[in-house]
Amino acid sequence: MNEAEFDQYAEHYESMMRENIAVTGEGPEYFARYKVADTRALCDLKGIEPATILDFGSGIGASTPFFAEYFPQSRQLSADVSEKSLRFLETRYQGVSEPVHISKDRIPLDESSVDLAFTACVFHHISPDDHAHWLKEIHRVLKPGGLFLLFEHNPYNPLTVRAVNTCPFDENAILIEASTMARRLLGAGFLKPETRYRIFFPSLMSAFRPLEKALMWLPLGGQYSLAAQAA
Numbered sequence: 001m002n003e004a005e006f007d008q009y010a011e012h013y014e015s016m017m018r019e020n021i022a023v024t025g026e027g028p029e030y031f032a033r034y035k036v037a038d039t040r041a042l043c044d045l046k047g048i049e050p051a052t053i054l055d056f057g058s059g060i061g062a063s064t065p066f067f068a069e070y071f072p073q074s075r076q077l078s079a080d081v082s083e084k085s086l087r088f089l090e091t092r093y094q095g096v097s098e099p100v101h102i103s104k105d106r107i108p109l110d111e112s113s114v115d116l117a118f119t120a121c122v123f124h125h126i127s128p129d130d131h132a133h134w135l136k137e138i139h140r141v142l143k144p145g146g147l148f149l150l151f152e153h154n155p156y157n158p159l160t161v162r163a164v165n166t167c168p169f170d171e172n173a174i175l176i177e178a179s180t181m182a183r184r185l186l187g188a189g190f191l192k193p194e195t196r197y198r199i200f201f202p203s204l205m206s207a208f209r210p211l212e213k214a215l216m217w218l219p220l221g222g223q224y225s226l227a228a229q230a231a
Contacts, residue, residue, distance in 0.1 A: 026202075026203050028062055029062075031199075031223075032062040032063050032066055032120070033066050034198065034199075035063065035066075035118075035120050035149075035151050035225070036063055036066035036067055036069075036070050036071075036118075037066070037070060038149075038196075038198070038225060039070070039116070039118060039149045040070040040071065042147070042149065042227055043116065043147065046147065048115070048116065048147055049073075050071065050074050050115035050116035050146075050147075051074060051075060051115050052074065052075045052077065052113065052114050052115050052116070053067060053071060053074045053075070053076050053077065053114070053115070053116045053117075053118065054077045054079060054100075054107075054109070054114045054116070054117045054118065054138075054141065055067065055076065055077065055078045055079065055097070055118050055119070055120075056079050056107070056117060056118065056119040056122060056134075056138060057079070057080055057081075057119050057120070057122030057125075058078035058079060058080050058085075058086075058089060058097075059080055059082070059085050059089075060085045060088045060089050060092070061078060061088075061089035061092060061093050061097065062120070063118070063120055064076065064078060064089060064092075064093045064096055064097050065093065065096070067097070067118075068093075068096050068097075074115075074116075075098070076096065076097040076098065077097065077098050077100050077109070077114070078097040078098065078099055078100060079099075079100035079101075079102050079107055079109075080099075080100075080101070080102060081101075081102045081103070083101055086099040086100075086101060087099075105133065105137075106137065107137050107138070107140075107141055109141045110141070111140050111141065112140075112141070112142065112143045112144065112146075113141055113143070114141045114142050114143065114146060115142075115143055115146050115147070116146060116147050116148075116149070117138050117141070117142055117146065117147070117148045117149070118148075118149045119138075119148075119149070119150050119151065120151045121151055121152055121153060121223070123150065123152060123176060123181065124152060124153060124164075124170070124173045124174055124175050124176055125170075125172070125173060127174075128174060128176070131181075131184050132184060132187060132188060135184055135185060135187075135188035135190070136188045136189065138188075139188050139189045139190060139230050139231075142230040143230065144230055144231070145229055145230060146229065146230045147227065147228075147229050147230075148185075148190060148226075148227070148228050148229070148230065149225060149226075149227050150181065150185070150225065150226045150227075150228075151223055151224070151225045152175075152176055152178070152181060152223065152224060152225075152226075153175050153222070153223055154175075154178070154197065154219065154220070154221055154222055154223055154224050155175035155176070155177060156177075156219055156220060157199075157220060157221060157222045157223075159202075159222060160175075160199075160222045160223065161175070178195050178197075178219065178224045178226065179195075181193075181226055182195060182226055185226060185228045189230065189231050190228035190229065190230060190231065191228055191229045191230075191231055192228070193226040193227060193228035194226070194227045194228070195224060195225070195226055196216040196224065196225045196227070197215065197216055197217070197218055197219055197220065197221035197223070197224045198212060198216065198221045198222070198223050198224065198225065199212075199221050199222030199223045200212055200215055200218075200220070200221050200222070
């Protein structure tokens with residue numbers, strides 16, 4: 001992960017993102033909220049109430065207010081390589097989350113110290129050669145049985161591919177198939193991941209969104225999630 005690459009976009013990340021996804025009819029908040037809401041629903045389904053949550057690659061904190069809303073009793077850790085982004089997050093959401101600066105290829109947290117790890121559209125910014133390392137780092141800080149939720153863009157969705165190709169801070173992005181990332185999770189020591197596809201209908205077709213729960217198996221959604229527990 002390249003700190004300088006993300007430092008340069010920290011101040012303008014939100015406005016650039018808003019402009020880039022305008023074609024969907026939604027703002028960044030919609031996409032950030034659904035991910036955290038899905039995470040809450042899965043935790044409820046599995047009977048998990050995390051004491052400590054790690055947002056890996058938190059950036060300027062797109063998910064921060066929603067974790068505070070859906071997990072009000074949890075300690076929230078926001079981890080990123082960009083110190084500038086973390087300073088922005090800390091100023092904007094003072095006292096909501098604790099900043100964790102990732103450096104020297106390590107998450108500076110103790111082994112087995114996190115109940116829930118979450119990452120939202122971060123791994124397409126990481127070189128594929130480094131995926132194994134960072135997945136193992138996330139596994140290291142998770143408690144045995146701890147849950148990891150990974151959200152990514154679906155390379156089989158044409159609107160997603162268009163959005164990524166026209167986004168300045170996705171210049172070096174490499175989209176990843178869900179099956180490929182699932183294999184990498186297994187290789188990092190996670191138990192078999194559960195795959196779910198999301199974002200099938202733009203704002204103009206929002207009336208159909210309740211159908212998404214029945215379509216999570218269909219690999220055509222704009223994004224997907226992988227849920228896996230640490231062995």
